[in-house]
Amino acid sequence: MTASVEVINPGDVRTRTEIRAAFGGSPQGGICPSDDMHSVNLYSDPDVGEQAGYYDGWLAEEDELGPVFEYTGAGKSGDQTFDGVAGSGNRAVLRHAEQDRVLRVFTRVGKVPGSDTKTHRYLGMFTLDGMQPYVWRRVHGEDGEERSVLVFRLRPEGAVQHAAQDVIPAAEETTAEFVPFQAVTAAMFQSDPATSGALPLPKQRVRKGDTGRKAAPNAETSGTFVVPEAFGTKLSIRAATAATVAVRHEAELTQAYKAHLETAGHQTGAFQIKVKGLTSTLRTDLYDATDHVLYEAKGSNSREDVRMALGQILDYSRYVKSPEHEGEPKRVILLPSAPTPDMYTLLDRYDVEVVYRSHDGRFVGSLVP
Structure with a gap:
């Protein structure tokens, strides 16, 4: 008899172990593809992103097609890439549609009380923007060095949680x-x-x-x-x-x-x-x-x-x-x-x-x- 897997809906907070049971993917990393679950799970950590010079989140400005969620690609130092082992996660995001996988976004919210186990809030399913799937952006990394990062532009696919705390901070100056x-x-x-x-x-x-x-x-x-x-x-x-x-x-x-x-x-x-x-x-x-x-x-x-x-x-x-x-x-x-x-x-x-x-x-x- 197969054990039933708990359904996870947008807004639900779960550990990565619970997320893997429902949507597959690896126990570590920010971009976690799963062939079995036809999913590419994207984990965002606001604290890590800010230290690395970028923010993941909703743009406050919507266009004629609706809201956009920006998600920064994999690679913590140097220029990010689509090539080789270092670019495998980014390729998984880029090719998710042709590989019949959806993008699922999670953002870290804290830890399980009394432990170091991180918890993540599920935002929902997304797909790459068909007109502008990603852009390159220059950022200052943790070491102060400039580097180029991939910023994927994600569009909601179905019901998603669009919370105020997930909106990218506005620029303080021009x-x-x-x-x-x-x-x-x-x-x-x-x-x-x-x-x-x-x-x-x-x-x-x-x-x-x-x-x-x-x-x-x-x-x-x-x-x-x-x-x-x-x-x-x-x-x-x-x-x-x-x-x-x-x-x-x-x-x-x-x-x-x-x-x-x-x-x-x-x-x-x-x-x-x-x-x-x-x-x-x-x-x-x-x-x-x-x-x-x-x-x-x-x-x-x-x-x-x-x-x-x-x-x-x-x-x-x-x-x-x-x-x-x-x-x-x-x-x-x-x-x-x-x-x-x-x-x-x-x-x-x-x-x-x-x-x-x-x-x-x-x-x-x-x-x-």
């Missing part, structure tokens, strides 16, 4: 940290190349400096000056949507243009921005440190994307400062093809330039090196 050039993986998209010719191209307007170049995707940012870099692992996304395709186009476009800038001898990276009073971390797409140019990339040249890019770049550029350059950076929207003439008129009003990729793959725009 910062846009600049750090030395450092390779930081930025991929969050499928690795097969996205073509730039899938969208109809409007009649292109030739502007000053209309000499093209070659092309490419997206830098993960940190309030720090970081370096975008492609990550070659395929990501399983449950539904292929038009938005997902546009995001992949944006990533490929940004990576191509980043490669062009570096071929021209420019130093590239991104900015990670924290705004006082907010829990979320803003990130730019691409920054040319040599010429002090901030780029916002979009996967299409549609009116909606251009207007969104305009708002984003006007917002982000307020915070981007460089000791080598005076004032705010030059602002450029990076597109897969030329926008319509009236969009140029709009962008001219706000002193925002355009760089786009021509039919032959060259980059066109007055600021293209």
Whole structure:
């Protein structure tokens, strides 16, 4: 006769032994996959995270898809990774959908009275955000050294506990940290190349400096000056949507243009921005440190994307400062093809330039090196 296993619901507090009986996983570690239970159990310890320079928890700011829970990947020192033994837990989170496993989140709350046995509160089941499964972030570790960590963006799947004590603390001040050039993986998209010719191209307007170049995707940012870099692992996304395709186009476009800038001898990276009073971390797409140019990339040249890019770049550029350059950076929207003439008129009003990729793959725009 098989002993019955106690049901654990969101909000329940249990020991890891009790959790393992219900959901499997290992007795130690922060990311604990279980094949038998089709689960990847994620354990968060607020005290450990704060000492290591990060917070796990709910963002206070929800988007159009609802709430997001940020969970920092495995690896206590140095840059985190998806590779090798050190990256096995992070790979388990990234591939949970294709391996038919759900993500279950637990946060440490204390100890069993009279013992050293830790207790954990169950928050519920989650899945990776399909549009932006994770970001890279620069943090200061326990030893004071800067490092890059993976921050997974989790969406609730069913009933979850959304308690006030699990919300990430708001930033106490506004910062846009600049750090030395450092390779930081930025991929969050499928690795097969996205073509730039899938969208109809409007009649292109030739502007000053209309000499093209070659092309490419997206830098993960940190309030720090970081370096975008492609990550070659395929990501399983449950539904292929038009938005997902546009995001992949944006990533490929940004990576191509980043490669062009570096071929021209420019130093590239991104900015990670924290705004006082907010829990979320803003990130730019691409920054040319040599010429002090901030780029916002979009996967299409549609009116909606251009207007969104305009708002984003006007917002982000307020915070981007460089000791080598005076004032705010030059602002450029990076597109897969030329926008319509009236969009140029709009962008001219706000002193925002355009760089786009021509039919032959060259980059066109007055600021293209």
